[in-house]
Amino acid sequence: MINRRQLLIGGAATILGSKLSSGAAAQAGSVQTTQTASRSVRSNELGYVPVITPNGRSLPWRMRDGVKEFHLIAEEVDHEFAPGTRIKAWGYNGSTPGPTIEAVEGDTVRIYVTNKLREPTTVHWHGLLLPFGMDGVAGLTQASIKPGETWVYEFPLMQHGTHMYHPHADEMIQMAMGMMGMFIIHPRTPDANSVDRDYALLLHNWAIHPGTYRPDPSIMTEFDLWTINSRVFPAIDSLTAQTGERVRVRIGNLSMWNHPMHMHGVQFDVTGSDGGRWPQNQWRKEVTELVGVGQTRDLEFTAVAGDWPLHCHMSHHTMNAMGHGLPNTIGVNQREIARRIAALVPGYMPMGEHGMSDHQQHIDAGHMQGPDNTLPMMGGQGLFGPMEMGGMFTLIKVRDELEEGAQPGWYEPPPGTQAYKVEAVPDGLPV
Template identity: 40%
Template sequence: MRRILVPALINLALILSACAPSTDANPGNEMPMSGNDQSMMTATPGSMTMDNPEAAHMMEPITAPNVQPATGTEGGQPLEFREENGVKVFELTTKAVQWEILDGVTVTAYTYNGTVPGPMIRVTEGDQVRIIVKNELPDPTTIHWHGVEVPNAMDGVPDMTQAPIQPGETFTYEFTAKPAGTFMYHSHFEGDVQVSAGLYAPFIIDPKEPEANPPAVDKVLMISESLLINGQTYAPMPMSGMEPNYFTINGKAFPATETITVKKGDLVRLRFIGIGQFIHPMHLHGVPFKIVATDGHPVPEAAQLTKDTVSVAPGERYDIEFVATETGQWMLHCHILHHTTNDNVEPGGLMLVINVVE
């Protein structure tokens, strides 16, 4: 019995000693935090202090000295080009604008040619393309051609494949458009800020050989987020204090999102592009769809999944197709239901209506 009690008493004493308050603790038993501990504190936009100025810059409001009115009300519209010696030449200007994501809700946006998303560049596989970029932002920038096969010098990675385009400077990208598929272009300089602020757009490469069964309706849907606090725009991030409070499809939050009207019996293609920092499971009401391409690459027919929800992660692209079999107004929305709110008010955010008519 003695052999059992002695070890038990020793263990009990050790436990009580560990639980006793330390004489080194602050009043209220609150231990002082180390520098590493303090870095784990909840961030508040605009008030978080950091030793690293570059990190602190990420938490500042998005501003510019020369903010202009938006050049249009809809983003992602086709960009016109001119042809020079067989090369398709496009021109882009980065500029800061006031962009309305919803009636009465405006953000400060960094844009290509004054809209969010920027204009859609649409070419054919094998085309020689030249894109002339003029930077009118207060900060340097670059463009990355996400998923497109380009020469290394055209990849748009700052201080690796090119020097950043300084304010007031111009840079020319040139490459052969390949492969066919759904792609995008976006800033690769301080991407947390510049992409979140609106520097993104679709880049569609059509196949050289015409499709045997092209869709009657072909829409690009770029999915992103915004953070607006007390009238100031911030770059939303997946961290405490920086989560977005607005969610957008092609730069708009419901009910300002586009209503897509199709005819009963139409083959419809939707091209989802995840350009934000969060995953969005997009759910279609009324009819199942097939996933016909992922990240710009076609899925063989035998491998095409039939689904009603597809999760679109940052940087991913999914082409889905369906036949509109029933008339009526059908909802397409993110199934993380908080993402269908505007500043925590339903309905809003990542929702749009597909209107099927006779």
């Protein structure tokens, strides 16, 4: 929270910021590196480390009369979850999720919202402290924004933290179609424990039935695709960092499931949420943090070299295009039935007797093709073979020397630090 005096000081600093740079260039923020005691901190000329939204971007803004002006356009978008799977989604400014809105505690924001959908909408600023009439709830705080109309939301930012935005009009449909985004508010006084890299991930789920192109909003639990920033593994950008850097991953969840987000390689600190950055004595060391529906969580850690998975631990959420309610074939000898079916359907191949890896191998080998516009359940070819993952899974690629702006290749374990095969189990090993 900030007081009135800090607000006034903040206003002055904001005006100064607008002189340094204007328009869209201001938000992109040229990255400067200044040395602190232990590491380099990449804050921009406005005094904060800009958030990186993998597979996305931050919304440009301009400064006008001391107010940060943004423009969100609600519209239908052509969206790709991964090469080979495109849908008609709804989003903002050409994407789902919509662009990340980034501002600073003490700013006043003026957000124009144009509705290019064919039905009314609103925008609810999820978790923000604001006047009642700016809360964006159709019928309750305002009349809804009709197709073709532009409305303005304007309010001072009285807090900092990881927040979200989404419609509060025909909400079930519009969110199922992909309408949502992150709203990051940086603290006015840069925290002594600021981070070197700051990532924003928004979790969602989709019902895209095999061979179809429109999300099915009637599905409550049996979703086909589980996404990070509306992308599925292996088509989600990796998060990158240099060894020893302090990294924050902000995770928001506007899906219809809770997601226990698990990180390999480190114990992270849970340092904040919708409620801002918590006092340090409230931080928790975890390796899995449940990000509930409608919640946000900030995870911070010191980067260790490797290609470390970050994923939901609900194993069905790291799969693509799941079929549900199928007979269980594990342990079932299907040879005789396969022989009979193959007589009718040439090329028929039974699967699943020993697990699902054979399914993956048939797809990789080109023996099998799924329905149109439908991804294989799992994918991702690593240095040592198939990863057999999909959905809500990505990698944190940490290198001792990181080439900025590039996605690093595969991490090779240094000699003597990798699991290895032996010819025989040593004698006398108890089991």
